[in-house]
Amino acid sequence: MSTEDTNATETEPVDAVDGDTDDADEAVEAEPEPEPDPNIVPVTLNGREIEARKGELVIAAAERHDTYIPHFCYHPRMKSVGMCRQCLVEVDTGRGMQLQPSCMITVSPEMKIDTESETAKRAQEGMIELLLANHPLDCPVCDKGGECPLQDQAFSHGPGESRYIEEKRHYEKPIPISDLVLLDRERCILCDRCTRFADEVAGDKLIHFTQRGNETQVMTFPDEPFASYFSGNTVQICPVGALTAEPYRFKARPWDLAQEESTCTSCSVGCRVVVQSSRDEILRYQGVDSDPVNHGWMCDKGRFDFEAVNSQQRIADPMVRTEQGLTDTTWSAALGAAAGVIRESLAAGGPDAIGVLGGARGTNEDAFAWAQLADALGITYRDAQFGDGLPASVLGLDRATIDEAASASTIVMLGADIKEELPVLYLRLRDAAVEKRSKLVEFSSVETGLSRYATQSIRHQPGLQSEAVNEASDLLAGDDVVVVVGRGNLAESADETMAALAAVLAANPSAKVLPALRRGNVVGALSVGMAPADDEHDGLATLRAAADGKLDVLILLGADPINDCPDTDLARRAMAGARRVISIDTHPSESTKLADIVLAAAAYGEKAGTTTNLEGRVSTVSDKVTTTGTARPDWMIAAELAIMLDIDGDIADVASVDDVTAAIAAEVPGFDGVTLDALAGERNGVLTSANPKPLPPVVGGAPQRNTYDHRLVVGRKLYDRAIGTAMSHSIAKLAPGAGAHLHPLDVDALGVADGADVRLIGQKATAILPVVSNPSIARGVVWAPFNQAGGTVEDLIDAAASVTDVKIEVV
Amino acid sequence: MSRLTDANLAIARDIIARYPRKKSALIPLLHLTQEQNGYVTDDAMRHLAELLDITPAEVIGTATFYEMFKFEEVGTYVINICQTMSCALLGAGALMHHAEEKLGIKAGSTTADGMFTIEAAECQAACTEAPTMQVNYRHQYRVTTEDFDQMIDDLRSGALSGDIPPHGTLGRNRQNIPADKFVGAPDPDDVTEGPAWIPVKVDNS
Numbered sequence A: 001m002s003t004e005d006t007n008a009t010e011t012e013p014v015d016a017v018d019g020d021t022d023d024a025d026e027a028v029e030a031e032p033e034p035e036p037d038p039n040i041v042p043v044t045l046n047g048r049e050i051e052a053r054k055g056e057l058v059i060a061a062a063e064r065h066d067t068y069i070p071h072f073c074y075h076p077r078m079k080s081v082g083m084c085r086q087c088l089v090e091v092d093t094g095r096g097m098q099l100q101p102s103c104m105i106t107v108s109p110e111m112k113i114d115t116e117s118e119t120a121k122r123a124q125e126g127m128i129e130l131l132l133a134n135h136p137l138d139c140p141v142c143d144k145g146g147e148c149p150l151q152d153q154a155f156s157h158g159p160g161e162s163r164y165i166e167e168k169r170h171y172e173k174p175i176p177i178s179d180l181v182l183l184d185r186e187r188c189i190l191c192d193r194c195t196r197f198a199d200e201v202a203g204d205k206l207i208h209f210t211q212r213g214n215e216t217q218v219m220t221f222p223d224e225p226f227a228s229y230f231s232g233n234t235v236q237i238c239p240v241g242a243l244t245a246e247p248y249r250f251k252a253r254p255w256d257l258a259q260e261e262s263t264c265t266s267c268s269v270g271c272r273v274v275v276q277s278s279r280d281e282i283l284r285y286q287g288v289d290s291d292p293v294n295h296g297w298m299c300d301k302g303r304f305d306f307e308a309v310n311s312q313q314r315i316a317d318p319m320v321r322t323e324q325g326l327t328d329t330t331w332s333a334a335l336g337a338a339a340g341v342i343r344e345s346l347a348a349g350g351p352d353a354i355g356v357l358g359g360a361r362g363t364n365e366d367a368f369a370w371a372q373l374a375d376a377l378g379i380t381y382r383d384a385q386f387g388d389g390l391p392a393s394v395l396g397l398d399r400a401t402i403d404e405a406a407s408a409s410t411i412v413m414l415g416a417d418i419k420e421e422l423p424v425l426y427l428r429l430r431d432a433a434v435e436k437r438s439k440l441v442e443f444s445s446v447e448t449g450l451s452r453y454a455t456q457s458i459r460h461q462p463g464l465q466s467e468a469v470n471e472a473s474d475l476l477a478g479d480d481v482v483v484v485v486g487r488g489n490l491a492e493s494a495d496e497t498m499a500a501l502a503a504v505l506a507a508n509p510s511a512k513v514l515p516a517l518r519r520g521n522v523v524g525a526l527s528v529g530m531a532p533a534d535d536e537h538d539g540l541a542t543l544r545a546a547a548d549g550k551l552d553v554l555i556l557l558g559a560d561p562i563n564d565c566p567d568t569d570l571a572r573r574a575m576a577g578a579r580r581v582i583s584i585d586t587h588p589s590e591s592t593k594l595a596d597i598v599l600a601a602a603a604y605g606e607k608a609g610t611t612t613n614l615e616g617r618v619s620t621v622s623d624k625v626t627t628t629g630t631a632r633p634d635w636m637i638a639a640e641l642a643i644m645l646d647i648d649g650d651i652a653d654v655a656s657v658d659d660v661t662a663a664i665a666a667e668v669p670g671f672d673g674v675t676l677d678a679l680a681g682e683r684n685g686v687l688t689s690a691n692p693k694p695l696p697p698v699v700g701g702a703p704q705r706n707t708y709d710h711r712l713v714v715g716r717k718l719y720d721r722a723i724g725t726a727m728s729h730s731i732a733k734l735a736p737g738a739g740a741h742l743h744p745l746d747v748d749a750l751g752v753a754d755g756a757d758v759r760l761i762g763q764k765a766t767a768i769l770p771v772v773s774n775p776s777i778a779r780g781v782v783w784a785p786f787n788q789a790g791g792t793v794e795d796l797i798d799a800a801a802s803v804t805d806v807k808i809e810v811v
Numbered sequence B: 001m002s003r004l005t006d007a008n009l010a011i012a013r014d015i016i017a018r019y020p021r022k023k024s025a026l027i028p029l030l031h032l033t034q035e036q037n038g039y040v041t042d043d044a045m046r047h048l049a050e051l052l053d054i055t056p057a058e059v060i061g062t063a064t065f066y067e068m069f070k071f072e073e074v075g076t077y078v079i080n081i082c083q084t085m086s087c088a089l090l091g092a093g094a095l096m097h098h099a100e101e102k103l104g105i106k107a108g109s110t111t112a113d114g115m116f117t118i119e120a121a122e123c124q125a126a127c128t129e130a131p132t133m134q135v136n137y138r139h140q141y142r143v144t145t146e147d148f149d150q151m152i153d154d155l156r157s158g159a160l161s162g163d164i165p166p167h168g169t170l171g172r173n174r175q176n177i178p179a180d181k182f183v184g185a186p187d188p189d190d191v192t193e194g195p196a197w198i199p200v201k202v203d204n205s
């Protein structure tokens, strides 16, 4: 439904197909009347013949033919409700001209539409006058002023003056409806956009119209805030200044803002956005409607984590370790030191004494330049992941696009809770399930955001997903089945998920795969050269080599293994075991603190280039503001090091980021379409391809849990201590904090009160966490969020073990 | 405390079972909880949300649309005095004034003993009998100030308790539908043809 109503940019009307079918059979006959295309509806718009599409709303057809009809409640990505009546136009369907809300009526053959008649104009002016009976005229102090549909349409379609002299409504100003969003009720025009969004798009019905008549207002339930991961969208679509977002409120006027289109890289969905800044400071991101990706929506993490770019804590200058600890230095000194360290280690231990980890937080260009440098030096220890994702072989499967997933006959969810990890992908797939386009079959050991929309949500013991898949193989049949596979449990080996994926593909070899890897550009980094050659040289192997003292130099590209690698113990030992650590990063992290050389990297919004989303779609990111301090992009650092290390090759030869982008198109298989020309102005990006390769065999098969233990599931929440969130004060406070979630009966069996501390005893460590009684957790399972303040559940994770079983004791 | 009692919970489940979609039982359940507590409490709304698998925001959104659901404590007897045209012409203003004097409270508030709440109301659809008022939604016609005093005295003494049950009581007999008499309703999703009462010919040719 929702896609029918939209300005679907890519579905061409069917007339293109006509030629073939007609020619073949009917060429012999004498000039047959051409069959009228059933998908085209001829209507008259303001005296002009236009071709509308079958089922198209009058307002959408008019807009597609350059006739703007004023409106407030209509939104192309949501169902029409006809709340505001601003879109009244005259429509004749054979019974004479009548005023009709153009967002509620679909075109019909021979319909006559007049959007500019005297009557239509009077109706539109009357509606504006009525809305302004209560709406305050406080545009000069309203955040929306300058970009406000009400203000703009009062000018373009309003009467210019009002007959109302009555007192307007007054309300307490403003009331917070969540930690991020504030509501000025007297400005609300009751268009139902925010409430419809919460219900229809996000599925978080936490705001609702309350009261009635003149008292009607948008409200939450007392003490139950609008804590949706998508709340920022309501601010963007509110057609007046009733909803404002805490991080942007009163920071700028629209006419002070300059903007550039870009792509969000806070996760690998790659939502299209505009980056808006004033005085060289990023102030806001807004979602842009990319039909194959985000439909205009963003999640709150992606929307508000620009605060991290502006953070006072940014690493502004390079640093080297001296006796006083890490001290600021010049770039030439720092690069010189880095080149020296690399040269020494090459001389002493050869390229196998160097490891390069990371790249998933940067651009394709960053990762490509570093991969080229690593190639030139012969470095094989490299990876963009470190046991936190899935083996790079998932990218070599027959890959689905988001659109294909959202229109599949069956969507199979394996692993990740995409509401927490890939929020806007969650919106797309939720829509597919809610609108009954797709059956949703989920395999998970805990309830996920999608569970309530699933046709079948199958719970399995952590580690035993292959068994569950094999038992349910009849659910996986069908022609266009898409498997969305991610890493749901960081406390079990990725092999278990891969074995389950292999089982799905064995049951239905035609199924396509959408890899739900989370980190911003992980797909890009792995595709352009940061993928390990084999298991012996992947991220975990690199960390193990470092921990065993086999690495002289560990280079971290925006990577913080201590926080990002599930096995923190291994990461800590690796950081201690590597003789030298070179960290290229934007913010101080636990890992940069242990580095010997820190090179200040440009952050998102400060550097241009391209990024690759989880479907392999490459789109541009823009350098809207200048870099912090003397920070520079990773690719430039790689190029400078290449020169210092006397490497001749393309990498030492690039002068601008465009050169690197062009080199990627020339050299990376599947990226040949990603030319600068193709990217320029292409909002939807360019889809790359991968040569399908069968999955290498994996053996999963964790043991059954013994009944005295609990089996640990460590999953990600949207907000955690990852650097982008932790450095953004508005969202950092939304992290839920550590906890051990247990079924209420298991809590009772332990004899502890909700919130009391319990001790989780694993094979190699123990962790103390507050217990949370949670009926959605299966008995015998303990679920804990990853990387949260207030607990160290990560200590229990052993990257070499297939699952993590723990004993739980009362403290 | 203001969640449904076990007895009322059993009634609630019985009501929910009558609807093809749980959510449809919201209004009857709001009445049930108002009957239990005299008004609709936040806890009660949370409880209904749980029972109906909707959010508390949806419950409050629906409930606050209706005048007859109260969200603060009201008196055992809620007196609505019509203030619309016919009644206003025939002394509704004076009647209200008298009521406020007699009970010592302003319209919209409740007496300290929790017995009476007075409210100004719109037309009660009995204009020929003006001025009118309702006590717990039972009509009283051509009300004089003496009638009003008498009514208050009778309500206080309990003389009218047979006629006027306390606020929140919809009817004294709970509806009971024996299983063999239960008609039920089809799930809207299962309805493929036109409703039975509209003779629609579906032409599938």
Ligand code: SF4
Residues within 6 Å of the ligand: A187, A188, A189, A190, A191, A192, A193, A194, A195, A218, A234, A237, A238, A239, A240, A242, A243
């Ligand atoms: S707050 Fe804004 S979006 Fe929500 S109903 Fe009011 S005007 Fe519409």
Ligand code: SF4
Residues within 6 Å of the ligand: A264, A265, A266, A267, A268, A269, A270, A271, A294, A297, A298, A299, A300, A301, A302, A303, A422, A423, A424, A425
């Ligand atoms: S879903 Fe991902 S890409 Fe989209 S706004 Fe959120 S973090 Fe950014």
Ligand code: FES
Residues within 6 Å of the ligand: A070, A071, A072, A073, A074, A081, A082, A083, A084, A085, A086, A087, A088, A101, A102, A103, A104
């Ligand atoms: S836009 Fe059509 S009624 Fe609001």
Ligand code: FES
Residues within 6 Å of the ligand: B082, B083, B084, B085, B086, B087, B088, B122, B123, B124, B125, B126, B127, B130, B131, B132
């Ligand atoms: S005006 Fe009072 S009942 Fe109609």
